[in-house]
Amino acid sequence: MTTTTGETATSDGIAIRRRRKPATPYLLLIPALAALLVGLGYPVYWQVVTSLQEYGLMQQFGAPPRFVGFDNFARIFTDSQVWWVVARSIAFCLVNAGLTVGIGLGLAVLMRAVHGWVRIVMQVTLLLAWATPLVAAVTVFRWLFDYRTGVVNWLLVQLGWESMAGHNYLETPLQFFMVASFIVIWMSVPFVAMSIYAGLTQVSEEVLEAARLDGAGPTQILWLIIMPLVRPVIAIVLLLQIIWDLRVFAQIRLLQDAGAPVSETNLLGNFIYQLGVGQQNFGGAAAVSIFVLLLTVVLSAPYVRYLMKEDVA
Amino acid sequence: MRRTRTVVAAASTITLALTLAACSTDDGPAESTDGENTDSAEVEPADITLWVAGGDTPDELRTYLVDTFAEENPGSTLSIEEQDWGDLVTKLTTALPDAANTPDVVEIGNTQSPTFTNAGAFREISPELYEELGGDNLLPSFVEAGSVDGTVYALPYYFGSRYMFFRADIWDEAGVEAPETLAEFTDVVSELTTDELSGFAMGGQDWRNGISWVFAHGGELAVKEGDQWVSTLSDPNTVAGLEMWQDVYEGASNLPATERDVAYWDFMNDAEDGGAPEAATIMAPGWARWSIGDLVENDEGDMVRDGMADESTFDIFALPGVDGGLAPVFAGGSNMAVSAQSQHPELSENLLRIIYSDEYQTMLAENGLGPANTEFASAMATDKFGEVTVATAEASKLTPAAPGWAAVEGAFVYEELFQKIAEGGDVTEIAAEFDEKLTPMLNGQAG
Numbered sequence: 194m195t196t197t198t199g200e201t202a203t204s205d206g207i208a209i210r211r212r213r214k215p216a217t218p219y220l221l222l223i224p225a226l227a228a229l230l231v232g233l234g235y236p237v238y239w240q241v242v243t244s245l246q247e248y249g250l251m252q253q254f255g256a257p258p259r260f261v262g263f264d265n266f267a268r269i270f271t272d273s274q275v276w277w278v279v280a281r282s283i284a285f286c287l288v289n290a291g292l293t294v295g296i297g298l299g300l301a302v303l304m305r306a307v308h309g310w311v312r313i314v315m316q317v318t319l320l321l322a323w324a325t326p327l328v329a330a331v332t333v334f335r336w337l338f339d340y341r342t343g344v345v346n347w348l349l350v351q352l353g354w355e356s357m358a359g360h361n362y363l364e365t366p367l368q369f370f371m372v373a374s375f376i377v378i379w380m381s382v383p384f385v386a387m388s389i390y391a392g393l394t395q396v397s398e399e400v401l402e403a404a405r406l407d408g409a410g411p412t413q414i415l416w417l418i419i420m421p422l423v424r425p426v427i428a429i430v431l432l433l434q435i436i437w438d439l440r441v442f443a444q445i446r447l448l449q450d451a452g453a454p455v456s457e458t459n460l461l462g463n464f465i466y467q468l469g470v471g472q473q474n475f476g477g478a479a480a481v482s483i484f485v486l487l488l489t490v491v492l493s494a495p496y497v498r499y500l501m502k503e504d505v506a
Numbered sequence: 507m508r509r510t511r512t513v514v515a516a517a518s519t520i521t522l523a524l525t526l527a528a529c530s531t532d533d534g535p536a537e538s539t540d541g542e543n544t545d546s547a548e549v550e551p552a553d554i555t556l557w558v559a560g561g562d563t564p565d566e567l568r569t570y571l572v573d574t575f576a577e578e579n580p581g582s583t584l585s586i587e588e589q590d591w592g593d594l595v596t597k598l599t600t601a602l603p604d605a606a607n608t609p610d611v612v613e614i615g616n617t618q619s620p621t622f623t624n625a626g627a628f629r630e631i632s633p634e635l636y637e638e639l640g641g642d643n644l645l646p647s648f649v650e651a652g653s654v655d656g657t658v659y660a661l662p663y664y665f666g667s668r669y670m671f672f673r674a675d676i677w678d679e680a681g682v683e684a685p686e687t688l689a690e691f692t693d694v695v696s697e698l699t700t701d702e703l704s705g706f707a708m709g710g711q712d713w714r715n716g717i718s719w720v721f722a723h724g725g726e727l728a729v730k731e732g733d734q735w736v737s738t739l740s741d742p743n744t745v746a747g748l749e750m751w752q753d754v755y756e757g758a759s760n761l762p763a764t765e766r767d768v769a770y771w772d773f774m775n776d777a778e779d780g781g782a783p784e785a786a787t788i789m790a791p792g793w794a795r796w797s798i799g800d801l802v803e804n805d806e807g808d809m810v811r812d813g814m815a816d817e818s819t820f821d822i823f824a825l826p827g828v829d830g831g832l833a834p835v836f837a838g839g840s841n842m843a844v845s846a847q848s849q850h851p852e853l854s855e856n857l858l859r860i861i862y863s864d865e866y867q868t869m870l871a872e873n874g875l876g877p878a879n880t881e882f883a884s885a886m887a888t889d890k891f892g893e894v895t896v897a898t899a900e901a902s903k904l905t906p907a908a909p910g911w912a913a914v915e916g917a918f919v920y921e922e923l924f925q926k927i928a929e930g931g932d933v934t935e936i937a938a939e940f941d942e943k944l945t946p947m948l949n950g951q952a953g
Contacts, residue, residue, distance in 0.1 A: 249950070250625040253603050254846070340762055361762040450592060452711060452764040454925055455918040470596045471916030472947070473621075 237486075244479035253475065265480035274456070275464070275481070279488070282439060282461040285370060286492075289441075290434035293378050294427065297385025302415065304386070305393045316387070323383035331447040334376045338362045363453040370458070376444050381437065385430045392426035393419065425503050432496040436489055442466065461485050549852040551581025554610040556857065559840060560591045562664070562793055563613075564873050567866070574860050582853055592767065594618070595916050602627045605847040610854040612843055617905040619651045619660045619841045621912035628652075628659040628843040629851055631858075636661075639862040640879040648878070651907055652841045661858070665839035665876035666791040667898040668715060671774060671798060671814075674821040676703070676786045684823045686830050688722055688750065696757035698786045705758035707773045707785035709765025710928030711921040714836055715789045718825055719754075720747035721903045722833035728906040728948055735908040737944035739923070739937035748933045755928045760784070763928035766921055771797040774820070775811065789825065791838050792874045792895045822890065824898045837902035839876065908948040919944060 244265055246258040269275050300319070304312050337345050340361035349357035362368045396419055404418050420427075442462035449455050449463070459467065461481070469478025556571070568586050575584040587609065589597055595618055602608050602622070614622060622628065631639075636658050645662040652660025677683075680698055685691040695705035708715060717727065725744030728737045738744060761768065771794050773785035778801065788794075798820055799812035814820040825833040842861060844854040860866060867877040871885035874892070876899055886892035905911060914920065919940065926936045 250599065250621065250627075253599060254626045255603070256626075359760070361764065364762050364764045452709065452762065452766055454764060454922060456922055467917055470599055472913040473599060473916070474913075 240479050240482055243476055244483050246476050248474075248476040248479070250473040253473065258476075261476070265476045266484075269477060269480055269484070278459055278461055278464045279484075281459075283488075283492070285374070285441070285460060286435055286438040289374055289377050289381075289438045290431060292374070293381045293434050293438075294385055294431045296378065297382045297430070298389055298427065300382065300386040301389035301393055302419075304390050319383035319386055322379060323387075325380070327380065327443055328447065330380055331376055331444055334372060334379075335448065335451050338372050363448060363451055366454060366457045369448065369453050373441075373444055373448055376448075377438060377441055380444075381434060385434065388430050389423060389426055392423040396422050425500070428496055428500060428503070432493055432500070435492055435496075439489055439492065440485070461488075549579075549582075549850075549856075551579070552850045552853060553583045553585060554848075554850050554853045554857065556584060556586045557589050557597075557609040557612040558586055559589055559594050559613045559615065561588065562666075562791075562840075562875065564793075564796075567869055567873065570866065570869060571857070571860060575857055578860065579853060579856055584857060591615070595621075595912050598622065598627070602845050603847060605849065608845040608847040608849075610845060610848040610850055611857050612845060613663055613840045614660065614843060616648055616651050616662070616665075616837070616839045616841055617907075618912045618915065619648075619843075620907045621909060623652055623654050623659040623843075624909055627846055629846045629848060629854075631658040631661060631844075633658075635855060635858070639858060640881075643879045643881050644862075645876075645878055645880055647837075647904060648839065648841055651904070652843065660841040660843035661862070662878035663840045663842040663861070664870050664878060665837055665899055665902075666793060666874075667837055667876070667895055667902045668718065668789050668791055668835045669822055669824045669894050669898050670787055670789050671771075671794065671820065671822050672787040673774060673783060673785075673819060674817070675819045676783075685826055687826050688719070688828050688833060691826060692750065692754040692757060695754065695787050699758045699760070701760070702782065702784065704760040704773065704785045704787075706754060706787040706789075707761055707768075707770055708755055708759045708789065709761045709768045710755060710759075710763030711766035711918075711925045712768065713920040713924040714838070716748075716751050716924050717905070717920075718789075718833055718835040719751035720744050721835065722825070722828050723747035723750070724828075726906075728908060728944070730906075730908075735906060735910070735945070735948035737941040737948060739941050739944070740934070745933055745937055748927055748937065751924075752927050752930070752933060756930065758787075763925045769797070770794070771811075774798055776800075792891060795822075795874060795891060822894055824894050832898060832901045834901045834903045835898055837899060837904055842878075906948065908950075910948045910950040913950070914944060914947050917947070919947065 243258075245260060245262060246252075247261045247264070248258045252258045300315070304315050307315070337343055340346065340359050340363075345362075346357050346360055349360075362372050400418060400422075401414060404414050409417065440462050441460060445458065445460050445463050446466070449458060455467075465478045465481050465485070468481065469475050558568070572584050572586060576582070594615065598612065598614065598618075602612070636644075639661065645665060648662030648665065649658060652658060652662070676698065677694075682694045682697060685694050691706075698705035720727065720743075723743045723746045725741055725747045726738050727744070728735050730736075739748070755763075770785065770788035770790050774783055774788055775798060776783055796813050797811055799814045800816060800819075801809050802812045804810045814822075825835055827833045842858070844851060844858070848854050862879065864882075867879045867882040868885055870877040871882045871892075874886070874895065876886065876895060877883060883896055887896045908914075923936065923940045927933055
């Protein structure tokens with residue numbers, strides 16, 4: 194009898210503890226979850242619904258949309274133009290993310306090496322580039338590369354490249370993307386450089402001193418000591434860059450407005466915008482958007498896995 | 507003025523009654539907004555918004571609208587917002603269905619009207635109001651572009667047509683005469699062309715000027731077969747026009763094949779520091795005149811172009827046809843409509859009454875914009891600019907009134923077509939390729 198009562202008491206105690214323990218974290222999660230559901234869940238829900246409907250200008254002005262199942266997806270994936278846009282976007286994203294992180298890393302290492310006011314000048318310069326509004330930056334680059342009055346052509350002519358007079362950079366897709374890359378990289382290098390620099394300052398002086406005592410040269414210290422230590426930071430900024438460069442939109446759009454072969458320079462963001470808002474095919478645009486969402490997940494999955502492993506370790 | 511106001515009040519009562527009548531049968535989203543308006547019998551003062559497209563409406567006319575509106579509608583104000591032609595369709599698509607943010611009255615390109623009227627974006631113009639605003643005197647082809655099954659939704663705002671502006675001094679010096687035929691035009695402007703000077707400056711993507719060559723050859727861009735629109739770029743006449751345009755672009759224009767909305771007049775004027783002009787000839791809508799000429803100081807002390815005052819330097823002619831006469835050019839212009847979601851329909855209609863008033867129509871004509879009310883077109887034909895405008899407008903043509911035309915413009919398909927041709931591609935092949943792409947788009951089946 195006594196033992197049973199004792200047991201009951203114990204189990205009761207455990208039960209109470211169990212009940213109380215999970216409640217608080219879940220409660221605390223509610224605001225975040227609610228914000229996510231409202232901010233992300235609802236638009237995604239709409240996106241999915243619209244992608245399964247025939248939704249055009251008529252529907253935008255109140256006509257009931259028609260459910261068409263996977264018609265929008267079928268039409269998109271049988272269109273070779275879409276695959277060109279996808280290929281172009283992935284190439285643009287990888288090249289730009291790679292270059293941005295490479296240049297940013299170089300600048301960060303440089304900032305660590307230089308002293309005093311040189312570093313401050315560098316940091317201020319980077320911050321100014323980072324603070325430039327996007328439209329202003331694109332406008333400046335448009336002027337720089339203008340075929341008639343641009344400084345770039347003028348400089349090249351002064352340097353003896355007579356044939357560059359009146360050269361139009363936006364005419365061929367390859368050179369168009371070169372100019373676009375200049376803008377994208379110029380605007381995102383500051384963030385990468387500052388983040389990696391912040392990471393570099395965390396590398397403790399003792400470790401470096403120990404390496405030096407063991408006879409490691411500057412190159413070895415950089416590649417064998419510093420790099421492995423800041424790898425998590427580099428991985429995160431690379432992941433962010435890939436996501437950002439995949440959804441680049443305004444830079445391309447503003448450059449296209451200066452006169453460019455539009456369908457040959459569209460990236461995914463511009464393609465969706467043109468399909469949806471330009472051609473009023475909202476259903477098709479929603480379908481492509483969902484594809485881009487999946488593409489982003491696929492492209493960033495290895496990094497997310499790597500980061501999670503890193504967290505556990 | 508007082509009399510006008512009584513008419514206005516009476517007319518708004520009529521429209522209100524009509525709206526209410528429409529309400530009972532209509533279950534569209536407009537219902538709730540109309541319902542709100544029934545609460546107050548008389549029009550509440552408010553701020554209404556007019557969207558004008560591009561810089562075609564001169565400042566003088568804008569000021570007139572704002573002042574007159576405030577005067578005739580005590581307590582209410584009018585804000586005019588200028589939208590870029592390039593983004594207009596996009597902006598209208600997102601703003602018009604949104605009752606909270608819709609502009610009340612909008613200007614829309616005549617070729618874009620059918621797409622939006624068919625989608626129910628605009629408020630109906632009642633037959634009474636239509637009569638009051640000018641009725642049958644309003645430009646018929648534009649009224650048609652703004653109507654669905656006999657119901658009018660969008661009215662003409664202004665029309666313009668394109669003609670050629672040229673540097674008479676450069677032409678004279680080269681000893682060339684105004685051409686009689688389209689082929690002669692190509693020869694003349696090609697002869698004038700050097701590395702520094704475009705005999706005829708035209709951007710490669712500039713299809714709005716380029717399609718005049720198609721129309722001149724009797725070609726069509728698209729025709730309706732049964733109930734389906736078919737793109738007819740491969741039609742021999744259309745191909746012939748496109749090929750001739752290719753010749754003139756290649757022979758006489760130094761502009762890149764990707765240029766589209768170019769301020770051509772900048773090429774025609776002497777540079778501000780006295781440099782030589784970069785073009786001997788351009789094609790532009792009539793209102794381009796006010797951006798051409800010598801720099802002079804106006805009453806406000808700003809430096810402006812004198813509107814081609816020096817006739818020995820600047821002159822105009824109409825684009826000649828294939829066998830002489832006039833080439834049918836693309837009729838530019840726009841329509842005006844009230845948003846179906848407008849919260850202030852009565853005030854919006856009051857604004858329409860000002861726009862279609864005799865005073866404003868005269869002002870349009872005097873500023874070189876073809877007035878919506880054709881009775882006032884005579885006010886234009888008082889000088890050579892007016893004469894050429896009226897003559898070319900009579901011979902002008904519109905783009906196909908297909909439901910998907912706005913989508914074609916939104917996707918820059920014609921820009922690309924003309925760029926490909928400007929780059930020297932085989933016109934027959936390009937035409938076939940684009941026909942395939944355009945036909946489904948014209949019928950509103952988005953690709």
